[in-house]
Amino acid sequence: IAGITQAPTSQILAAGRRMTLRCTQDMRHNAMYWYRQDLGLGLRLIHYSNTAGTTGKGEVPDGYSVSRANTDDFPLTLASAVPSQTSVYFCASSDSPGQPNEKLFFGSGTQLSVL
Amino acid sequence: AQSVAQPEDQVNVAEGNPLTVKCTYSVSGNPYLFWYVQYPNRGLQFLLKYITGDNLVKGSYGFEAEFNKSQTSFHLKKPSALVSDSALYFCAVRDSMDSSYKLIFGSGTRLLVRP
Numbered sequence: 001i002a003g004i005t006q007a008p009t010s011q012i013l014a015a016g017r018r019m020t021l022r023c024t025q026d027m028r029h030n031a032m033y034w035y036r037q038d039l040g041l042g043l044r045l046i047h048y049s050n051t052a053g054t055t056g057k058g059e060v061p062d063g064y065s066v067s068r069a070n071t072d073d074f075p076l077t078l079a080s081a082v083p084s085q086t087s088v089y090f091c092a093s094s095d096s097p098g099q100p101n102e103k104l105f106f107g108s109g110t111q112l113s114v115l
Numbered sequence: 116a117q118s119v120a121q122p123e124d125q126v127n128v129a130e131g132n133p134l135t136v137k138c139t140y141s142v143s144g145n146p147y148l149f150w151y152v153q154y155p156n157r158g159l160q161f162l163l164k165y166i167t168g169d170n171l172v173k174g175s176y177g178f179e180a181e182f183n184k185s186q187t188s189f190h191l192k193k194p195s196a197l198v199s200d201s202a203l204y205f206c207a208v209r210d211s212m213d214s215s216y217k218l219i220f221g222s223g224t225r226l227l228v229r230p
Contacts, residue, residue: 043220090158100147101166106158
């Protein structure tokens with residue numbers, strides 16, 4: 001059972017470089033999310049997608065972009081990385097977007113360091 | 116806008132003793148409340164939720180949480196802690212008045228259970 005797969009597991013990136021974090025799910029969930037986790041701040045929503053072909057901005061979308069060409073994949077792109085984007089990034093999915101009892105399933109995360 | 120607070124960065128408890136991890140929230144409408152747990156180098160896992168009904172909610176691994184509307188709290192509890200319960204715990208809230216049904220996470224509380 002794979003669930004949600006994120007790649008790479010970790011990455012060190014020079015400032016100004018472009019980077020795409022990959023996220024794939026095999027649960028056929030409609031909704032997918034990208035969060036960043038920072039010490040003392042918990043998880044903050046970057047972007048989300050309620051269904052293939054649609055995306056939306058979360059709490060901290062600046063400097064990030066996403067696409068949702070199909071149900072399974074939801075890549076997150078940093079067009080020009082900056083040190084403040086050093087964080088742990090989590091991809092999540094759910095099968096009931098917008099429902100009060102929506103439960104999220106998370107990947108194992110990508111540790112990104114921007115130098 | 117909805118918010119959630121976890122006032123303790125870390126909770127220390129001896130194995131076999133009861134544990135409590137605190138969470139308070141603020142919403143405009145009705146709260147939908149969740150607890151997630153994160154083990155080292157893993158993504159978050161769903162523990163339990165409160166949507167409506169009985170104020171005492173039981174979840175995975177023997178955990179339970181009590182919804183208290185007057186105190187706007189949703190504290191996580193377990194009668195007898197295990198060393199294996201040591202992890203990072205996140206409270207999260209969704210506001211019934213928020214049409215986006217955005218899930219907001221607290222900053223997390225690290226639980227350390229000593230043998």
